[in-house]
Amino acid sequence: DIQMTQSPSSLSASVGDRVSITCRAGQSIGRHLNWYQQKPGEAPQLLIYDASNLGSGVPSRFSGSGYGTHFSLTITGLQPEDFATYFCQQSSSTLFTFGGGTKVEIK
């Protein structure tokens, strides 16, 4: 299995801040990295696919970058509705695996 490690596991930020979350793969996965947002009681939402492609209807303040083993999700201008948990997922192997999640909390 390809291990996915996210950091930090949680962070505190204010509305308007620029926030970055990192995801590292245990081996090279090329560009095959996806990001999701999850809020309590809601269905997870796709944010970014293939490292840097914005999902349908996702605001442009979300962006993704990276290749190989090191990836990041950046939120530029944090909005109140962005306080949630974010997790990454690799699809280089069809034994899909996920990161442990990063909880973004209000400072």
Added chain:
Amino acid sequence: QVQLQESGPGLVKASETLSLTCSVSGGTVASYYWAWIRQAPGQALEWIANIFYTGTTSYNPSFQSRVTISVDMSKSQFSLTLNSVTATDTAVYYCARLIRMGADSYFFDHWGRGTPVTVSS
């Protein structure tokens, strides 16, 4: 807009079989892959299995031969059965649509809200 809704028993006794169903609305089951994913308390999400609408399946080896995924196009549903459950199968179970883009890109573009399952002794 495609919507997915999980349904299940909520509580299952250890050693018994868990059966879950995902109902798909606002779109067709045809032409897509469909998946089950779970999240145990304090753990990362874990992919369980997926199925193409034609019936082709793929399973996480961690579940060995305990799991079966199936699709019923006439009902716009797909299902998961997990045999011989134990306390470690206690989790929130999600269904999702899996998109294959090109030869080797995959992502889950629509998810259900999840259904909690507790395995009791």
